[in-house]
Amino acid sequence: MCARFTQALACEFVATVIFIFIVLGSAFKWPLQLPSVLQISMAFGLTIGTLVQAFGHVSGTHVNPAVTIAYFVGNQISIVRSVLYVVLQLLGAITGAGIIYSVTPKDVRHTLALNDLTYGTNPGEALVVEIILTFSVVMCIFSATDKRRTESRGNAALSIGLAVTMAHLIGIYYTGCSLNPARSFGPAVIMGKFSGAHWVFWLGPIFGASVASVVYNYLLYPQKLSIGERL
Amino acid sequence: MCARFTQALACEFVATVIFIFIVLGSAFKWPLQLPSVLQISMAFGLTIGTLVQAFGHVSGTHVNPAVTIAYFVGNQISIVRSVLYVVLQLLGAITGAGIIYSVTPKDVRHTLALNDLTYGTNPGEALVVEIILTFSVVMCIFSATDKRRTESRGNAALSIGLAVTMAHLIGIYYTGCSLNPARSFGPAVIMGKFSGAHWVFWLGPIFGASVASVVYNYLLYPQKLSIGERL
Amino acid sequence: MCARFTQALACEFVATVIFIFIVLGSAFKWPLQLPSVLQISMAFGLTIGTLVQAFGHVSGTHVNPAVTIAYFVGNQISIVRSVLYVVLQLLGAITGAGIIYSVTPKDVRHTLALNDLTYGTNPGEALVVEIILTFSVVMCIFSATDKRRTESRGNAALSIGLAVTMAHLIGIYYTGCSLNPARSFGPAVIMGKFSGAHWVFWLGPIFGASVASVVYNYLLYPQKLSIGERL
């Protein structure tokens, strides 16, 4: 039991390091060939899909404080696990951002793919976009991984990954697409640069994910887990 | 039972809001980087795939009056459910179009990704294209979700989403690709602009979907549901 | 039994019409935005994936004489079914090509996406490419649909579709990528234009598919079907 918990923590850290490493590196403004919005969106989605397939059965592969908080709000994981996951996700994001920073030429890494408002988007608009997109992705996560559903749900890891791709196909244009406070926090720490709208990338995803959790776990499919049954 | 029905109606509305919000926003002529036809097609398909995975087990995630009518024609849902779904889909489409309108810079949202005949396509040609494409997508929907099939059908949500992507890869060039009267209606209401060919985006999808329903539910796999067994 | 056979024939015809309609239309040199090789490859693959999901349980969705011949070589379908499938595939391809021809502006449809050797490829080289690619796709078809395999094969329709996408990602550069005599034959009939290398698009796919059938059905997984058990 205890070993399993330690493994989950380790996997959550490693998965977040890999996630941040790959998605930042694939989103730089490479002079060889500028990645298109579709290409960046696929990189984010396929990385999540791969990590959920690889580590999901150990830690759940949240790699995202908003997702962990949503599971906590839904009474599916304990407060201890939640806090440790979030801490490890933030440390993992800083580590992943640090590694990709150190292996990438300076003129390529530029601002390290920081999230920020794009030209023409104000914080209120960005908040709306982040809330709606994170809500949609987290609804898909709860639904695709609900063991009580008996019909074929297919490849849950792929469904979740492609939901993340979907969100980036629109979100990149408004905010660079966060959905994930750790994804915004890691590069900001390494670059020592927090934009005035950094709070949007915490409030938006956490609020959107929490609403999804309430809708799924209390309104649509209420479940009563005793404290012992929670992870 | 009654709660389940209310939940289905709510989910159908919310899913349509999200669908229209995401697909319009990802199809604008963004100055940062013009989305390619492939990118837009992926956005439509992955949004449908994500919403079917997220809400399909509650409402079926039709998000499309043509699909709802096809289920009604196939005697699989009641007239009451059909009418309410269509009303909520249209209201959802207007709401989704309104939200994306309000968070997007004016010079980007342009005509709000309205469906219209492209240069060189006449209404008759557009009708043929919309009928064939909607027929194909709806055949895939009935087949991928048929619980009587015992062989592995895999991830039905993904199959349906990618069928929508397929249709857009050709349809965008002819009509912007509707397949869905609500998708055409929502932005038209918000912009107050109905093109002379707007009827094509009602007749084409509804006719194509209905033919698919007759073929699947009466010719290929007839099933007799009593009124109580229908949804 | 007899009704089922008639349905299979009808589905094979309709599926081939839709296949040719969509893939030709999505591969034209559209002035609005030239489709990339990736976009065209996705259109071919997702169309196959959608049609296999939609019609596969009725007819098998061969939509390709080379695939039908491979099933016959593998002793899995009767001579009568084989001949009728091929005839209907060719008629379907002509019909599909005719419909897309009639709804598309003349300056767009151009040569109707005819297969031909690209600059720098000679017939022998084209033959090698078509044989290897068709062999690979047909090995995937037999393997993904083999009911004797008990491990999870996932979404067979999607695997087959994405194998077709794979083949186009390289094949388009050499020959436009046929893999399928019907896909080459249909537009050639409508345009009344058979290139000197047209035979390559019959010999290559049929030979590659037949070799795959021998390898799979006789060498790797021999099965003895009595005449009554064949389709």
Place this chain on the structure above:
Amino acid sequence: MCARFTQALACEFVATVIFIFIVLGSAFKWPLQLPSVLQISMAFGLTIGTLVQAFGHVSGTHVNPAVTIAYFVGNQISIVRSVLYVVLQLLGAITGAGIIYSVTPKDVRHTLALNDLTYGTNPGEALVVEIILTFSVVMCIFSATDKRRTESRGNAALSIGLAVTMAHLIGIYYTGCSLNPARSFGPAVIMGKFSGAHWVFWLGPIFGASVASVVYNYLLYPQKLSIGERL
């Protein structure tokens, strides 16, 4: 038993020939239309996905010495099988590279899509990238194919293929993305050109894959196979 082993060896060779043939051919700098990084990444991933679906149940479709060594390190295959697989993978890579060389115009095949450090990447940085990416892909391979997992893993072949796509979406920018010594070795032999960093494409993938094997097979999911139970 013996026939099965011979079949596995033959399939491993054929699969590697096809893999190298397709991925090199789809990555050339084609003058008709330069393939994007996304397009090349999809070609690599879909080829792996297709070959795993087609040959995986016979040989496991490693097509990669690093993967074979990872299985050996995890005590899942014998030393004899491991050595023969690696030899056949290298021969297959040379053969595949030779075939694509012989059917492609000289000005297109150029350097035969050799792996090399891109401008601005030094060997140490390249090593870090190759290790992290191969580690991630191989974790996904072990997890997606672990028969002891009872929850739905969906289409394992597709998950593995899309993990390969993910890795290329970032790796191409640093090293052309190897992940696989055979993929680097084959074209180098045919071109008679080994870059000074060629060792990176052996050490990086083999080290990353071996670490993944230790983590999965000893730390996370230890299993004791007797010598007779190994393949």
